[in-house]
Amino acid sequence: xxxxxxxxxxxxxxxxxxxxxxxxxxxxxxxxxxxxxxxxxxxxxxxxxxxxxxxxxxxxxxxxxxxxxxxxxxxxxxxxxxxxxxxxxxxxxxxxxxxxxxxxxxxxxxxxxxxxxxxxxxxxxxxxxxxxxxxxxxxxxxxxxxxxxxxxxxxxxxxxxxxxxxxxxxxxxxxxxxxxxxxxxxxxxxxxxxxxxxxxxxxxxxxxxxxxxxxxxxxxxxxxxxxxxxxxxxxxxxxxxxxxxxxxxxxxxxxxxxxxxxxxxxxxxxxxxxxxxxxxxxxxxxxxxxxxxxxxxxxxxxxxxxxxxxxxxxxxxxxxxxxxxxxxxxxxxxxxxxxxxxxxxxxxxxxxxxxxxxxxxxxxxxxxxxxxxxxxxxxxxxxxxxxxxxxxxxxxx
Amino acid sequence: xxxxxxxxxxxxxxxxxxxxxxxxxxxxxxxxxxxxxxxxxxxxxxxxxxxxxxxxxxxxxxxxxxxxxxxxxxxxxxxxxxxxxxxxxxxxxxxxxxxxxxxxxxxxxxxxxxxxxxxxxxxxxxxxxxxxxxxxxxxxxxxxxxxxxxxxxxxxxxxxxxxxxxxxxxxxxxxxxxxxxxxxxxxxxxxxxxxxxxxxxxxxxxxxxxxxxxxxxxxxxxxxxxxxxxxxxxxxxxxxxxxxxxxxxxxxxxxxxxxxxxxxxxxxxxxxxxxxxxxxxxxxxxxxxxxxxxxxxxxxxxxxxxxxxxxxxxxxxxxxxxxxxxxxxxxxxxxxxxxxxxxxxxxxxxxxxxxxxxxxxxxxxxxxxxxxxxxxxxxxxxxxxxxxxxxxxxxxx
Numbered sequence: 001x002x003x004x005x006x007x008x009x010x011x012x013x014x015x016x017x018x019x020x021x022x023x024x025x026x027x028x029x030x031x032x033x034x035x036x037x038x039x040x041x042x043x044x045x046x047x048x049x050x051x052x053x054x055x056x057x058x059x060x061x062x063x064x065x066x067x068x069x070x071x072x073x074x075x076x077x078x079x080x081x082x083x084x085x086x087x088x089x090x091x092x093x094x095x096x097x098x099x100x101x102x103x104x105x106x107x108x109x110x111x112x113x114x115x116x117x118x119x120x121x122x123x124x125x126x127x128x129x130x131x132x133x134x135x136x137x138x139x140x141x142x143x144x145x146x147x148x149x150x151x152x153x154x155x156x157x158x159x160x161x162x163x164x165x166x167x168x169x170x171x172x173x174x175x176x177x178x179x180x181x182x183x184x185x186x187x188x189x190x191x192x193x194x195x196x197x198x199x200x201x202x203x204x205x206x207x208x209x210x211x212x213x214x215x216x217x218x219x220x221x222x223x224x225x226x227x228x229x230x231x232x233x234x235x236x237x238x239x240x241x242x243x244x245x246x247x248x249x250x251x252x253x254x255x256x257x258x259x260x261x262x263x264x265x266x267x268x269x270x271x272x273x274x275x276x277x278x279x280x281x282x283x284x285x286x287x288x289x290x291x292x293x294x295x296x297x298x299x300x301x302x303x304x305x306x307x308x309x310x311x312x313x314x315x316x317x318x319x320x321x322x323x324x325x326x327x328x329x330x331x332x333x334x335x336x337x338x339x340x341x342x343x344x345x346x347x348x349x350x351x352x353x354x355x356x357x358x359x360x361x362x363x364x365x366x367x368x369x370x371x372x373x374x375x376x377x378x379x380x381x382x383x384x385x386x387x388x389x390x391x392x393x394x395x396x397x
Numbered sequence: 398x399x400x401x402x403x404x405x406x407x408x409x410x411x412x413x414x415x416x417x418x419x420x421x422x423x424x425x426x427x428x429x430x431x432x433x434x435x436x437x438x439x440x441x442x443x444x445x446x447x448x449x450x451x452x453x454x455x456x457x458x459x460x461x462x463x464x465x466x467x468x469x470x471x472x473x474x475x476x477x478x479x480x481x482x483x484x485x486x487x488x489x490x491x492x493x494x495x496x497x498x499x500x501x502x503x504x505x506x507x508x509x510x511x512x513x514x515x516x517x518x519x520x521x522x523x524x525x526x527x528x529x530x531x532x533x534x535x536x537x538x539x540x541x542x543x544x545x546x547x548x549x550x551x552x553x554x555x556x557x558x559x560x561x562x563x564x565x566x567x568x569x570x571x572x573x574x575x576x577x578x579x580x581x582x583x584x585x586x587x588x589x590x591x592x593x594x595x596x597x598x599x600x601x602x603x604x605x606x607x608x609x610x611x612x613x614x615x616x617x618x619x620x621x622x623x624x625x626x627x628x629x630x631x632x633x634x635x636x637x638x639x640x641x642x643x644x645x646x647x648x649x650x651x652x653x654x655x656x657x658x659x660x661x662x663x664x665x666x667x668x669x670x671x672x673x674x675x676x677x678x679x680x681x682x683x684x685x686x687x688x689x690x691x692x693x694x695x696x697x698x699x700x701x702x703x704x705x706x707x708x709x710x711x712x713x714x715x716x717x718x719x720x721x722x723x724x725x726x727x728x729x730x731x732x733x734x735x736x737x738x739x740x741x742x743x744x745x746x747x748x749x750x751x752x753x754x755x756x757x758x759x760x761x762x763x764x765x766x767x768x769x770x771x772x773x774x775x776x777x778x779x780x781x782x783x784x785x786x787x788x789x790x791x792x793x794x
């Protein structure tokens with residue numbers, strides 16, 4: 001009998017308890033013995049099926065030698081960080097879906113885990129139930145990873161899908177997402193690119209082996225996105241998607257950012273709709289591979305946590321180093337990247353051509369929408385100075 | 398310094414040597430020491446960069462205690478089986494891309510590997526460079542896997558793509574694939590579903606935990622596929638794809654088969670084109686997740702082999718059981734599955750309705766093309782007995 005503890009009993013915590021119970025047979029067959037949730041840390045006791053397991057005292061878990069793995073589902077940094085540190089110090093494996101904690105302090109927690117000869121695993125922190133971190137670090141280990149990008153936030157992708165399909169304005173699509181439970185009352189983290197930003201940081205950390213500090217990563221969401229641009233893009237054979245993107249650059253440098261992009265409609269990621277997520281990884285041997293599925297939700301995310309629990313127990317004492325260097329040197333402002341840009345301006349094609357030379361016109365309906373040749377973000381801003389810019393977005397190469 | 402041997406120096410074998418050399422820095426950073434190809438088994442000596450490493454005597458590898466991992470890239474069953482067995486007996490890990498050997502004798506070789514406390518890994522045998530077996534068995538370990546299906550053969554997918562895009566006949570598209578090096582002079586294994594069949598067997602073995610014998614799996618390819626059906630399907634909002642498909646059935650039963658299917662055009666797998674592969678896995682917690690990328694080719698396949706080599710060395714002494722039961726009991730003829738069927742008949746809608754009751758008409762242009770309600774394959778055959786059937790395919794639910 002292997003015993004674990006869950007910290008927090010929100011969506012993911014409840015899901016972990018459910019998956020352990022519902023798939024007990026599959027799990028036991030693979031582990032060779034049953035897996036059991038022994039203790040659940042809560043702030044307030046509530047009646048329900050797990051009432052017997054609840055405690056509000058973390059020391060009950062910390063000091064319990066029967067508990068081999070702690071699943072942290074509290075979220076945020078403060079308490080989650082403190083409990084994670086203490087659990088690792090106590091020689092327990094820790095598994096989490098907490099992208100904020102991993103993005104901000106994962107490097108340090110991995111060092112601690114290594115020192116205590118236990119695992120700190122967080123597959124569920126990116127892409128929910130989609131296997132992505134493990135394939136990236138293990139299955140693609142023989143590659144030099146050159147680029148990672150993806151639709152990393154289901155809520156904003158749902159909103160964009162509604163705008164494309166039904167011609168809804170952003171505000172109406174957001175209200176619809178909230179009514180369906182896909183978006184929170186305060187949707188900031190989702191629609192302003194913060195959630196996607198944390199995830200692209202974790203992907204970049206693992207892909208390039210250096211800490212990418214979320215504070216350095218420009219995060220632009222979809223709040224300012226106009227229905228007009230959605231329609232122009234669509235008519236011209238593009239889709240607009242909110243992407244997190246990280247690139248390896250020459251000279252050991254790297255960059256990462258979150259922003260809406262125009263994507264050619266025949267690219268595989270362009271057809272990822274609704275609340276689905278997809279992550280594309282480009283390795284120098286494998287080429288582009290894509291991972292697709294539901295990026296959130298109780299059971300998908302929980303099942304990724306439970307798989308990590310099983311991994312902790314199967315690969316004993318611990319998996320080889322999946323950490324990264326704390327060194328943030330070499331992070332470059334993504335404005336230096338050369339990409340094509342989409343502009344919509346209050347002005348004529350002549351205005352566009354005077355600013356950018358040759359451009360590809362997408363629409364000339366009162367305003368002018370066009371694509372530039374590949375240029376840096378700095379050049380794009382400088383050359384557009386004389387224009388009345390209504391919208392500006394990168395085009396995914 | 399970690400030393401390995403390669404058996405065979407064809408496409409994959411050469412690729413393994415290249416990946417080890419080109420990505421030496423990435424590999425050393427992860428392993429903590431350099432990885433080196435010490436010996437390559439060939440039948441005939443050839444000049445070239447690897448001349449110094451060649452031997453034609455397997456005992457040079459078998460008896461060399463410096464060699465920790467053997468990468469088998471010979472293909473087929475006879476010699477490959479013999480060498481694999483001997484390498485495992487000698488206490489060496491074995492890694493392969495050999496889908497035929499894994500599908501036919503993988504179960505037995507995994508038992509031997511377990512007995513000798515070494516790994517037998519074969520990520521590259523399905524999907525080339527796309528991580529799929531590892532995510533299926535490890536990352537989705539907390540799921541009960543209910544279904545796996547995929548576009549598992551790049552050659553036939555390329556041919557189908559050309560038929561859709563350019564209206565080419567099968568024979569012309571095949572010649573084009575051969576000219577581009579995507580199809581062999583003898584394309585049987587690719588276009589007759591045998592290659593896809595071996596891969597769906599391996600996926601089913603791992604997903605359901607029981608041996609699925611390739612001899613029991615009906616394999617239908619695309620050789621008889623008519624351009625007419627491709628066009629009718631496309632106009633009706635479907636794509637035709639060659640799928641390998643395996644399902645868990647009630648009562649501990651399972652089935653698997655390979656056949657062309659109609660797929661609704663908005664399904665993610667419908668837009669997988671050219672030589673790309675994609676595998677969809679449905680878990681009871683995670684839902685559907687899809688893995689996409691180049692399913693073949695020298696470097697993608699080789700990089701998956703090298704990642705398995707690294708896995709062998711990092712997870713010491715061996716990864717927990719990824720094997721399956723040799724028990725083939727419980728395999729059910731896929732004719733028992735209930736699916737919608739596509740028919741094209743020499744006859745009228747009245748003929749169709751008399752045979753099948755209510756049907757959905759796709760085309761009535763001289764012939765009649767229609768979709769039935771979900772029925773078993775036996776019922777489909779029985780009810781169609783009175784009809785002059787020109788084409789019959791399953792529709793993916």
